[in-house]
Structure formats: C-alpha cells, structure tokens
Amino acid sequence: MEFTYDGLVRCGFGFYNPNHAAALICAILPFTWILFLYEKLWTVVVGGVLSALLFVALSYTYSRSGLLVCALEIVLFIALRGRKYWKLFLILGVVLVIALLFSEGWKRLTFDSSALNRLDIWRAGILLFAANPMGVGLGNSGEIIGAFTLPEGIDCRTLINSHLTLLCEFGFIAGFVWIVLILYALGSGMSSFKRSKFKTAALISFCSLLVSSSLSTVFDWEVLINPSKFEYLTNMNLFCSYIVFFIFCALVVYLSWGRFRSKIFIPIFAACVFATILSTSSGRRIFPKVDREKEYIFVRDSDASEYCTALFDDDFDLKSAVGLLKKLGLFDGVRICSASWQSGFGLPRVEKFILIGSCSEFASGDKGLDFILINPPVYFRGRNKNISKIYVPRWDSRYDRIRDNFSEEIVENF
Secondary structure: OOEEEOOEEEOOOOOOOHHHHHHHHHHHHHHHHHHHHHOOHHHHHHHHHHHHHHHHHHHHHOOHHHHHHHHHHHHHHHHHOOHHHHHHHHHHHHHHHHHHHHHOHHHHOOOOHHHHHHHHHHHHHHHHHHHOOOOOOOOOHHHHHHHHOOOOOOOOOOOOOHHHHHHHHHOHHHHHHHHHHHHHHHHHHHHHHHHOHHHHHHHHHHHHHHHHHHHOOOOOHHHHHOHHHOOOOOHHHHHHHHHHHHHHHHHHHHHHOOOOOHHHHHHHHHHHHHHHHHHHHHOOOOOOEEEEEOOEEEEEOOOOOOOEEEEOOOOOOHHHHHHHHHHOOOOOOEEEEOOOOOOOOOOOOOOEEEEEHHHHHHHOOOOOOEEEEEOOOOOOOOOHHHEEEEEEOOOOHHHHHHHHHOOOOOEEEO
C-alpha cells in the first residue's frame, strides 16, 4: 500500500500511513535533544547527528502534520529547557530545509482540500457524537458522516482525529475516561518536568503524539481492535501501529505516576463532565441518529416519528444508497442499515421497507408488509399486493419485463 504525492512515493518506514511514521519520528526527536542538556561535546554531537537523520526521514514522509508537530516540539523544548540551545536548532532547521529541498517534500507545503476537509470532518464528528453519546460502533463514524453530513466528494473511514473517533465510536464513557487520563498526564507532566531531563523529553514526546493523533488517525482503533478486517496490511504495518499506541500509553502512565494530584484531577474531571453534559444535551435532535439491532447499525433522521427501513446490497455503499434515496425523494423518515444486507439474517421487525438492488428478493412471499423497490434484479417477480412502488432506470430496456408485469401506478422510471 503506497501513499503518493505528485508522483512521489511517501515513505512509511513500516507504517501503512506515512503520517503515522511522521508521528513516531516526532515522538523520538525529544529524546535526542535531551543529549544537548548534558553539555558535553560528544552528547551534543550525537544528539545533533541523530536529530539530523530523523529530520531527513521526516522529510521523506511528506507529512505536513509531522512538520507542524516538529516545529511545535522545538518551540516547546526551547521554552521549557533549552533557551541557550537556539543556535543548535537553527542549524538543525537548516538541515531540515535542505532535506525538504532534496526530497522535494517542500512541494506539499500547501493548504489544499485535504487539509481544509479536516475541518468539515471534525465538525461533522462533533455533531455525530452530540446526537449519539453512546457511540455509533467501531468503524462506523467515517462512513456515517460521509453519507449523511459531509459535502459531496469528501469520503473518510475515520474522523482523521483519533480522540474524536474514539469518542464517536465508543461513546462518552470510554471517551470521558480517555480524555481525563490524557489531560491528567499532561497536567502532571507540566508540574514535574523539571525534575529530570528524561521527564522533559517524555512530556514533549507525549505532547507531540497528542497533537499528531489530533491531526490524523495515528491510533487507528479499527486496525488496532479488528486487524483481520484489513487483509492488505502486513505484519510490519500492524506491529508499527501497536508500537505507537503502546508508546503513548506508556507516556501517559509515566507522566501520571507518583503522588495523586487532586488539584490537577478535580478541575479536569469537572470540565470533562460539563463538556459531556453540554454536548449530549444540545445534540439530542441533531442528525444523524443511530439505532442498534443485533449486530447491525441503522442510521436515521432523529426528527422523524415513523421510519421506513432501507436495506441495500453489495453493489451499493451507505453513501451511494443514501444519495439514491435523496434523488428519488424517499429520504425523509427513513432509517437505513449502515452495511450491506446481502448476507443478513432476514428482515428487521418493521412493516415498511425500501429494498435496494438484490435485497428486493425479500419482497417475495412476505405478507402484511409494505415494500418499495429500487433497482431490483431485472428478473424479479414479486407479489403485486405487497409492493407499493418500484423504481427502475428510465432508459434501461432490461427492466421492460418488470414494466410489463406490474401496473403503471407501481412502476416509476427515474
């Protein structure tokens, strides 16, 4: 799996996503900089050489978020412990610029749609959580907002933010614990970083991973929890993903270790409680809303009082199915399964259905149900009394048999 930009291959160094490789590189950098603090020639030389090599590797990932995090790390390190080492960082900055020129990574230093789309994705994720504080299920957040909330042309599997993705998919309880632990570790680290050089590096490294995972999906929860779903990922890809996650967790534990600091914990806890109450109470009627039924997720308009359940087959995904419903004017008052029903276990217990594609086969032989069919198989033959409407492509002559078998009131071309 390769990421490219303008014909150039972005180096992942074992990761499946170069942005994740950049996050690890940035997390390592502060531990090379603490060698400067020992103020010996050999430690300064070793630290400078290691930093320069990591800068070169960073330039070949073409990661804009990585460069941004690196710049923030330098500022933070100088502010905390290294004011007198600004000349060394100036030299390292020159090395980084040369590496970017040589690798042509400077070409990606633009603010394009890939960066702008993140704002729309994060905004949609916040609305999704506000409407579904109990979570929408692992791996569903990106697909749901892509189908229901994001503008046309923006597709995503996650919310391009590990913390927001966790909050939306696992709900406020898991998200609350996660955020409280992170903020407590950050507060504890800020209050004790002067005790040792290593703790300073750990704090800066932790901040870098925190920012990196806020700008991209460095902690890809679906990959970490259900790796078998991603057959294209190698063992090295998975190993690297787990390594970054465990490093972050280890930094949380290390920075939080020691005497419990109630003065730090209580304000953080109170702020998280307030934010959770505010977001969940304000989002009760924000679209979309998620229902769980068996192992399936159904997404619906939270303002509708009655629902017609829509199912689609493997020829569609959630976004294309929703787009088709909107095109036909059938979207209002519909709840739709987030996944294909091709391998489903039968119909849910409702009375009104919109069946898309091969799911139309469910309309045969069921009594007392109301069916609307869209793009049924061309060979479809069903019971007229169970079907209130069939939508078929206007210019597709393969559907002439269906047009002949059903009345004009039932068949509608689109």
